[in-house]
Amino acid sequence: MARMTSYKEPFLQFIHKLQDQICHALPEEDDTAVLTEDLWTREEGGGGKTRVINGGKVFEKGGVNISAVHGKLPASMASYLQTDYSDFFACGISLVIHPLNPFVPTVHANYRYFELYDQDGRLADQWFGGGSDLTPYYLFEEDVRHFHRTLLGICNQFDDSLYPAFSKACDNYFYNHHRQEARGVGGLFFDRLRGNSEHDTRFWFDFVTSCGNAFIGSYLPIVQKRKDIDWTGSHKFWQEIRRGRYVEFNLLHDKGTLFGLKTNGRIESILMSLPATVRWEYNYHPEAGSEEARMLEVLQHPKSWI
Amino acid sequence: MARMTSYKEPFLQFIHKLQDQICHALPEEDDTAVLTEDLWTREEGGGGKTRVINGGKVFEKGGVNISAVHGKLPASMASYLQTDYSDFFACGISLVIHPLNPFVPTVHANYRYFELYDQDGRLADQWFGGGSDLTPYYLFEEDVRHFHRTLLGICNQFDDSLYPAFSKACDNYFYNHHRQEARGVGGLFFDRLRGNSEHDTRFWFDFVTSCGNAFIGSYLPIVQKRKDIDWTGSHKFWQEIRRGRYVEFNLLHDKGTLFGLKTNGRIESILMSLPATVRWEYNYHPEAGSEEARMLEVLQHPKSWI
Numbered sequence: 001m002a003r004m005t006s007y008k009e010p011f012l013q014f015i016h017k018l019q020d021q022i023c024h025a026l027p028e029e030d031d032t033a034v035l036t037e038d039l040w041t042r043e044e045g046g047g048g049k050t051r052v053i054n055g056g057k058v059f060e061k062g063g064v065n066i067s068a069v070h071g072k073l074p075a076s077m078a079s080y081l082q083t084d085y086s087d088f089f090a091c092g093i094s095l096v097i098h099p100l101n102p103f104v105p106t107v108h109a110n111y112r113y114f115e116l117y118d119q120d121g122r123l124a125d126q127w128f129g130g131g132s133d134l135t136p137y138y139l140f141e142e143d144v145r146h147f148h149r150t151l152l153g154i155c156n157q158f159d160d161s162l163y164p165a166f167s168k169a170c171d172n173y174f175y176n177h178h179r180q181e182a183r184g185v186g187g188l189f190f191d192r193l194r195g196n197s198e199h200d201t202r203f204w205f206d207f208v209t210s211c212g213n214a215f216i217g218s219y220l221p222i223v224q225k226r227k228d229i230d231w232t233g234s235h236k237f238w239q240e241i242r243r244g245r246y247v248e249f250n251l252l253h254d255k256g257t258l259f260g261l262k263t264n265g266r267i268e269s270i271l272m273s274l275p276a277t278v279r280w281e282y283n284y285h286p287e288a289g290s291e292e293a294r295m296l297e298v299l300q301h302p303k304s305w306i
Numbered sequence: 307m308a309r310m311t312s313y314k315e316p317f318l319q320f321i322h323k324l325q326d327q328i329c330h331a332l333p334e335e336d337d338t339a340v341l342t343e344d345l346w347t348r349e350e351g352g353g354g355k356t357r358v359i360n361g362g363k364v365f366e367k368g369g370v371n372i373s374a375v376h377g378k379l380p381a382s383m384a385s386y387l388q389t390d391y392s393d394f395f396a397c398g399i400s401l402v403i404h405p406l407n408p409f410v411p412t413v414h415a416n417y418r419y420f421e422l423y424d425q426d427g428r429l430a431d432q433w434f435g436g437g438s439d440l441t442p443y444y445l446f447e448e449d450v451r452h453f454h455r456t457l458l459g460i461c462n463q464f465d466d467s468l469y470p471a472f473s474k475a476c477d478n479y480f481y482n483h484h485r486q487e488a489r490g491v492g493g494l495f496f497d498r499l500r501g502n503s504e505h506d507t508r509f510w511f512d513f514v515t516s517c518g519n520a521f522i523g524s525y526l527p528i529v530q531k532r533k534d535i536d537w538t539g540s541h542k543f544w545q546e547i548r549r550g551r552y553v554e555f556n557l558l559h560d561k562g563t564l565f566g567l568k569t570n571g572r573i574e575s576i577l578m579s580l581p582a583t584v585r586w587e588y589n590y591h592p593e594a595g596s597e598e599a600r601m602l603e604v605l606q607h608p609k610s611w612i
Contacts, residue, residue: 038589052589054587179573240583248577251553251557271586272588274586275586279582280367282358
């Protein structure tokens, strides 16, 4: 077998640069958004840079985090990955943005790279993962189409089979099984993207970094369009009810969250994905024919946006 | 082996009566609390009566539910219980009360009874479980002592070894491992209480029903004492932050919740345990020396209240 080429350095460069770009772009839409930075280290090796948004007039809460960790593979990770290799390196960028205005959708994105090493310390396995997905509270079909078309455009620069496969994977993944409804309106989701006879590792590196670089263009135009729409208490109420579903997904089903908590990850960086204000109401159903019911209908019966 | 005596009928009587008593007692503290009743049936056998509190001036959100279900043991339940018996009956009362006033603690209680049958339909195993626990947002030591002393009094009517064992089990169970802090200030927690050489099934039936019957006296005097204390936005803020921890426990760690969701239980009855308004704030720490910090200190270093 040919010696594997590590993408550690170029991927680290990619996540650092993308974090800077996004943290530069967000305040341009919201001059009240304060981004604070926390550097943290992981006892067992590595660390991260958490940048948190709090109390903005457009972006109420969120974070754009990068991390790069390495060391001995924790037992729970080895079992999850079904591997015998004992050393790992993982890095990635992870972001969640919860806007204040109920007409602006929440967005989540994550791009990550993983390496495993054999007992002689040689690179033995490597893959990419990630994706991005949109969670609106009110349905503007043109916004959802813009988001999906941007992702489709990137995918099709690489291989026409990618968008159908990865958008379906996204619908399957971000699904609240206990509610039988989608968390949002989809996007892309991919994992274990390894070099193979069809596409080499370089191909997947280019694909994943291209997805990351398209993030700002997929989301910010939607923010610009909707951030000044007037909203009332009843819009906020519905947004908070739906944010409850977001919390349910992240705490009950999201593998990244559960995995982070199990492997003694940095709690505040993991749970920064949760919205600021959330509401649960017993057996709440929006009025038939309302905008809220229209949104719910799409979440209960996901459709194709292309 | 002597033929087992079923406690199905007397336990059903107990939970029906206790639900009525509690639902009678709560509105006496809050004439604005509206209790609505939902009857539901389970496709595979049985059903329940959910009584929900919503929007009261004292009791903001909560529920007092009873259920009695039976049929073939779902595979996930058989594996959880590590049993080969294929038929079961389970009934219980479960309640959570989230007061509006941050100075009034949240309370949770549950009393349940389980039967398993062999292939000839004969009763083959039976046990009781349950307990109650208190989650204050501000610490009034005398309230916590009242709650624990009431439980101690019941326990000691039966066996002096019960309170130490079951209050310790409660501290261990209602613990947010990922935060390294207790959910609340404890109470009692017990499960798989089976008749044995020391105490027969009748003993445990009497014990569990006595615990249930002491619930009102353990909690309502605290409500009466604190419900009219004035509170401000900053008290509410802290209460909502702490309610976030309650949500984290229930969705990440609570076996009852996860079990209910896995076995296709009634979602709205299971998640009625979640508070109305909740808040997450990145890396929030109360000011040193504040009342909030004093509360947190006790949750991080649980103490004995007797």
